[in-house]
Amino acid sequence: MNKRVELPIYEPIYKTYQYQGSGAAIIDNNNSIRNWYLNEIMLLKCSRSFLKGWGSPGIDIVNSSLMVNPYLEINKYPLSYLKDCTNQMIRNFIDLGYYVYFLNVDDYYIKNKSLYKQRHLYHDGLICGYDKSNKTYCIYSHDSNWVYRKFWTPEICFTNGCKSSLKNNRTVDIFTVKAKTENVGFSLVKVYRNLIKYLDSDIEKYPFDGEGVVLGIVVHTYISEYIMKLFRGEISYKFADWRILRLVWEHKKVMLERITKVEQLLSLDNSLSEQYKSIVKEADHIRMFYASYCMKRRDSMLLNISKKLLTIETREREILTQLLQTMKKELKNGTVELSEK
DSSP states (O other): OOOOOEEEOOSSSOSSSSSHHHHHTOOOTTTGHHHHHHOOOOEEEEEGGGGGGGGGGOEEETSSSGGTTTEEEEEEEEEEHHGGGGHHHHHHHHHTTOOEEEEEEGGGGSTTTTTTOOOOOOOEEEEEEEETTTTTTEEEBBBTOOOEEEEEEEHHHHHHHHHHHTTTTOOOOEEEEEEOOOOOOOOHHHHHHHHHHSSSSSSSSSSSTTOOOOSTTTHHHHHHHHHHHHTTTOOGGGGGGGHHHHHHHHHHHHHHHHHHHHHTTTTSSSSHHHHHHHHHHHHHHHHHHHHHHHOOOHHHHHHHHHHHHHHHHHHHHHOOOHHHHHHHHHHHHTTTOOOOO
16 A cells, blocks of 8 residues: 655754754644743853864754653664564654654665765664655755755665664664653743853853863853864864854854743843844854855955854853843742742
8 A cells, every 4th residue: 555654844943963953853743842942952062172183162052962852752762673674663653653763874875865875974864754655764854965854765775774884883773752742831940040051151160271061151262262273274174063153053043032032921122132133143144154164165264253253152141141130130029939949
């Protein structure tokens, strides 16, 4: 019997990395889960390893992976467990309304996916549909042009990608994922507490000669330094991480949404969100400039990008500090307990 099933994709709140996009893409039937991202997921982090002249700053947002989202039902099935039943099980899961997230499958073999027939990279992605008549899967991931979208690929390509991973001693895992039905509300108190954590961050707390992960708003300073290392040739152009400023831009878009919600719920004017819009716009500009640099090297662009990142950090700190001061006053007046429990 011919059968085609395609589950809906919700536009992810973060999607620089596929472990971010896959989690938010499946909440179409319960988009109140978006509030979890607004309440909790805002703390930037990065590594210091690039300061030694190699690697990426590894910029990320703490707990933005689908694996830590408490409002998703996630079940793990190692490929070694599914064996020859893998394709039938994937179709069965999708029939039951589950999306299928895969981990450590070789991109090289998956037609229309990033790095297809270019490079062996053991990567992740989300299967959101199938067509039994032509034996294809609908995958939501970065395509061969590095555009994050849905595309179709033959089942055999997915199978070959799994076999390649196993042959190279990679553990391939399949996860069924579905949004829970619990309603998630926007929490002013959680936003307040997490903004404090985000702003409790500067170069004195996280010095360049320190150890470990860097957290909070000072991550902008670290990215600025990474850009300058590219400019000075201390990190090779060919190893430039093209993703870092996209995540900055996404972070700013979400922060603007967060600020706007706070203003609405506390019946404030929109002065702070209006000011913050310029930060979102600037982050978008430097994202595009950096993308242009990554496609065709023009070192002169890097100086301006580095400076603008520091300006964004300074301006964001000012606006969010004002927001916190207002929230503290309004929430205390409303007898809401702000202290950590």
